[in-house]
Amino acid sequence: MRSHLFTEDHELFRATVREFITREVAPHLEEWERAGHIEPDLWRTAGELGLLGLGVPEEYGGGGSDDYRFRCVLMEGLARVGAAAVNVVFGGFDDLVGPYLVDLGTPQQKLQWLPGLCAGELGAAIAMTEPGAGSDLRGIRTTAVREADHWVLNGSKTFITGGARADVVVTVARTAEQEFSLFLVDGKTPGFTRGRALDKLGQRAEDVSELFFEDVHVPAENLLGTEGAGFGHLMERLPKERMSIAYYGLAAAEAALDWTVAYTKERRAFGKPIAQFQHTTFALAELATEIDVTRAYLDRAVLALNEGELTAVDAAKAKWWATELQNRVVTRCLQLHGGYGYMREYPIARAFVDARATTIYGGTTEIMKSIVGRELVRD
Structure with missing residues (x-):
């Protein structure tokens, strides 16, 4: 049964997606699977073609469309060649980090991160899951304590897609007994370290890592959204x-x-x-x-x-x-x-x-x- 979900604009976009996948993705899948990561050049090429940040406003380098059907076209194209790991990394920005920055970020936060992410020059991750807290997010134990003009984060995360190459990590931390907040952690911040690349059953080209926070000082202006509303x-x-x-x-x-x-x-x-x-x-x-x-x-x-x-x-x-x-x-x-x-x-x-x-x-x-x-x- 043919889907009636798509319009002519989506089919034109599909042609771009098909060419990109045929040239830049399909020939390299086995190589990336063996290496356990996707070559960074792929993201720069995707950025040049406007395939990253589809829902990010144009002023920040994105596609400026709130039509999720374009993302669906990309997913279908990747599925046709069995590129599940590539899709997960695309989704890590377009379906996770991107919407958080667009919806909750300050103008300064958006300018700092979104253009580079949409261009494929920077990587991003979202850190929710912990060794003792998976689907039950209320079990998160990573803490953030306010000290003067910064927050001090301590804890660990696991199963973090894109963690090894992330330049910015949207991190969920407990800021009060029953409250959580979100923070933008720069990957170069002292005390923030990346653990081993996890050896997965499938989606082997996808980078999944452990992350550690040991007295990580995050500027107060890196709070994402409202304190306690995480x-x-x-x-x-x-x-x-x-x-x-x-x-x-x-x-x-x-x-x-x-x-x-x-x-x-x-x-x-x-x-x-x-x-x-x-x-x-x-x-x-x-x-x-x-x-x-x-x-x-x-x-x-x-x-x-x-x-x-x-x-x-x-x-x-x-x-x-x-x-x-x-x-x-x-x-x-x-x-x-x-x-x-x-x-x-x-x-x-x-x-x-x-x-x-x-x-x-x-x-x-x-x-x-x-x-x-x-x-x-x-x-």
Whole structure:
């Protein structure tokens, strides 16, 4: 079922995205996977093409569009070549750090960081997760204590995407017993250090690191947003992050199905293409139906996000359903590839391991169901 989500402008943008991915991404994926990081030149090229900071105002070097469908076009293009790790890093700025700076930053903070980030010359990360606090953000133990004209941060973070190369880190810290605040931590600040690069199952080209804060002195003007309102700031922006994970999950499922349909038409067994066996056609029919039904819901959710009407509950529904769908689809598609599906030279193999994280990061499936369930039983 063809999506009616996109207009002619989006299709023109898709041509730019396709050329960028064909030339700058697809040929290097295996190299980046082996190295465990993406070459920085990719981000400078993306910046030159206007692919970074799509929602950042033009005066700060961004695309100046609040239409999330352009981001969806980029996600679809990356999913077609199995570039999940590249998408996560794009999303780290466009869906996380960028909106925080645009919505909450002072003019000085925006001028200091956004132009360089949109140009791909600087890197950014957001540091929420800690060794003892994942989906439960209220368990954060990193502290920030005010001393004269600065704050002193102490604590640690883990599973931080982009942490190794981040020039600025949006850091969540406890500023009172029941209050959290957000801080812009310059990567060169004394006392701020980066730990080991974490060895992940999938998305291996994505840089994920530990971060440590030991008496890190952050100027008072680096407070992002309102003191004590950090938890509210996070809750207001998590729907966009979860929508991003959901949409890429759907795009990855669509790509996996397309690869598998093509493979089953070519692969022969017992004298005919395996696509002609009833088991294969039934499996493909089931996957296509689930994907189309999910597409209908996510298209509506994207339009709601554009209008500022996507609720946390609806984003949670989209996130858990689409990522669980992604995992079901890639698992069954790998099975239909037979032994070749287990070989990394086939994109379905990378898609299989890359998908496993999507039901975990951005809030686990169980947390998403809790959000939906609480709303249902609320008095």
